[in-house]
Amino acid sequence: MIEIRNLSLRFDEKTVFEHSDFSFPDEGIVLISGVSGIGKTTLLRVLCGLLKPSGCVVTGTEGRKCSFVFQEPRLLEHMTALENVALVSDKRTAEDLLLRLNMEQELHQKAGELSGGQKQRVSIARAFAYSDDIVLLDEPFSGLDEQNKRTAAELIRTARLAVVVSHDPTDEELLKPDRKIRL
Amino acid sequence: MSAILRKLIKICVPIAVYILIWQLLSMLVGSSLLLPSPKTTFDAAIGILSSASGWRAILATVIRIFIGFLAGCAIGIALAVLTASFKTMNWILSPLRTLIKTTPITSFALILLVSVVSNAVPVIVAMIVVVPMIWRTTEESILGLDKKLSEMADVFLTPWKKLIHVILPQILPQLFATASTALGFAWKAVITAEILSLPVHGVGRQMQYDKYYYDIPSLFAWTILIILLSVLVESVLRLLLRKAGKRYD
Numbered sequence A: 001m002i003e004i005r006n007l008s009l010r011f012d013e014k015t016v017f018e019h020s021d022f023s024f025p026d027e028g029i030v031l032i033s034g035v036s037g038i039g040k041t042t043l044l045r046v047l048c049g050l051l052k053p054s055g056c057v058v059t060g061t062e063g064r065k066c067s068f069v070f071q072e073p074r075l076l077e078h079m080t081a082l083e084n085v086a087l088v089s090d091k092r093t094a095e096d097l098l099l100r101l102n103m104e105q106e107l108h109q110k111a112g113e114l115s116g117g118q119k120q121r122v123s124i125a126r127a128f129a130y131s132d133d134i135v136l137l138d139e140p141f142s143g144l145d146e147q148n149k150r151t152a153a154e155l156i157r158t159a160r161l162a163v164v165v166s167h168d169p170t171d172e173e174l175l176k177p178d179r180k181i182r183l
Numbered sequence B: 001m002s003a004i005l006r007k008l009i010k011i012c013v014p015i016a017v018y019i020l021i022w023q024l025l026s027m028l029v030g031s032s033l034l035l036p037s038p039k040t041t042f043d044a045a046i047g048i049l050s051s052a053s054g055w056r057a058i059l060a061t062v063i064r065i066f067i068g069f070l071a072g073c074a075i076g077i078a079l080a081v082l083t084a085s086f087k088t089m090n091w092i093l094s095p096l097r098t099l100i101k102t103t104p105i106t107s108f109a110l111i112l113l114v115s116v117v118s119n120a121v122p123v124i125v126a127m128i129v130v131v132p133m134i135w136r137t138t139e140e141s142i143l144g145l146d147k148k149l150s151e152m153a154d155v156f157l158t159p160w161k162k163l164i165h166v167i168l169p170q171i172l173p174q175l176f177a178t179a180s181t182a183l184g185f186a187w188k189a190v191i192t193a194e195i196l197s198l199p200v201h202g203v204g205r206q207m208q209y210d211k212y213y214y215d216i217p218s219l220f221a222w223t224i225l226i227i228l229l230s231v232l233v234e235s236v237l238r239l240l241l242r243k244a245g246k247r248y249d
Helices: A040-048 A081-086 A091-100 A116-130 A146-156 A170-175 B003-029 B038-049 B052-085 B087-102 B105-115 B121-143 B147-156 B159-197 B203-212 B216-248
Strands: A002-011 A014-024 A028-033 A057-059 A066-069 A134-138 A161-165 A179-182
Touching (some): A028 A040, A028 A170, A040 A066, A040 A161, A066 B147, A081 A116, A091 A116, A091 A146, A116 A146, A146 A170, B038 B052, B038 B216, B052 B087, B052 B159, B147 B159
Parallel strands (some): A028 A161, A066 A134, A134 A161
16 A cells, blocks of 8 residues: 655645645556646655655655656657657667557657657656556646547556546546546 | 858858958058068968977967866866855855956966966966856756756656756757857967966967067967967867767757
């Protein structure tokens, strides 16, 4: 069990969390939903250790590798799609993942020249190339068409633990989460 | 017409026009003590280039420029990392930056002459000229680093990979452009400092002596040689930097 205990955070005088506790299973798919600005992304950042609020304790992630699909793709634009993914793994794994996400035509295209949806798929491939142990995904389907959404959802289901933030109700049907957290 | 020929004409025609104007002016003045002709200057330049002392002076100056330039770059980058990373350091070091930026080169050279050996003065002066330029550019680049990319790198990359693939591509293009300009300033600073400090060998020293003995054609010849050498070195540096920067396009 992964736990976040005593999470308190304020942004610009607005209290986002106050002594809040959260728990996540070790495996499966967790879907986090809620209105904009409620702290969904913040929760992922705390879980991954990118944000360490004072007094907050995260347990259960020790020895596990945490991967992240950010809301924006955050790719290195001067590198190709393949180079972006291969930067965090070996080339073979990177290529396999990109092919799985229907990126065969764009493997050697510079990230800066890709469309929004293509960049998003590279970002998902990078996360899974790095680790499929704990994968945190912030609006992973944004910019993807129906077919690519389904392909990405299939890949997400292969993660040991996937924590997905989404505001789109149709994502629930696609992912069939084991647990839902509504903030 | 081939592209190379067109480029050659584009470079040579303006130079030929300026040489022609120079020739006409020197004929008008009629005294090589006031304005030597291009031919007289060319002969003087050949004289310099065929003497061992001429080459020694050029070599000594070029070495001073490079030592001063490289040391200035290293110190500038180190200071930028400090001031961009720690607010207290920025607060402590910002008066130093203002001081270096606003003090005239000649003041530095003359002050240094009191306590430092004359051979080292031009090197230190070049360093002082380069430091604030590199410092400011690097600091601005560090402060302007994409925070979202840095966060991505914190998740996926080792600190070394983060430096190579995320930080340097954002800093280097601007740093290369500034370094190229700084090198031009370093040339001027070293020659000026050499004129004032008269080190054992150096172009500035030769120019000072030529002025002292009223050898105006040699003075002109040195100036032309400095320009040519500066253009040559800057072109080579630009080529190298462009090659290094290409991977980030």
